[in-house]
Amino acid sequence: MSEPRRTKFYRDKLHGKWMGVCAGIADYTGLDVTLVRIGFVVAVIMGSGAPLLVYLAAGFIAPDKPRELSYDTPADQKFWQGVRASPRRTVRDVRSKFRDIDRRLADVETYVTSSNNQLSREIDSLR
Numbered sequence: 001m002s003e004p005r006r007t008k009f010y011r012d013k014l015h016g017k018w019m020g021v022c023a024g025i026a027d028y029t030g031l032d033v034t035l036v037r038i039g040f041v042v043a044v045i046m047g048s049g050a051p052l053l054v055y056l057a058a059g060f061i062a063p064d065k066p067r068e069l070s071y072d073t074p075a076d077q078k079f080w081q082g083v084r085a086s087p088r089r090t091v092r093d094v095r096s097k098f099r100d101i102d103r104r105l106a107d108v109e110t111y112v113t114s115s116n117n118q119l120s121r122e123i124d125s126l127r
Contacts, residue, residue, distance in 0.1 A: 009024060009025075010066070011058070011063070012027050013064055015027070017037070018059075020059075020065075022037045022040055024058075024062065024065065028084055029084075030084075040055065
């Protein structure tokens with residue numbers, strides 16, 4: 001059996017009402033589950049019944065969301081929803097954050113290694 005992936009669509013029976021398809025769609029897309037449910041009901045009322053068939057097909061075909069993929073924090077949930085929505089943008093954002101951290105670390109290193117007499121006195125006074 002393959003290892004569960006955070007970027008795959010799963011039915012979310014833990015947060016679902018019936019089969020967990022709407023909750024899975026909400027988790028996958030980052031939309032509010034209530035909006036997905038309302039959209040589904042409107043599509044069923046306005047449509048010919050195809051949305052209901054698609055829902056049932058997804059309910060039987062899509063696997064259940066593994067418990068190990070539950071989110072620890074809302075920040076984790078937002079991150080993984082961003083990865084699913086736009087992997088390239090997520091990679092770009094992570095690289096940007098690392099560049100910013102690297103720049104800030106370089107500034108700290110420059111300050112610490114400079115010939116700053118006041119800093120030297122403060123360090124000596126701590127010893």
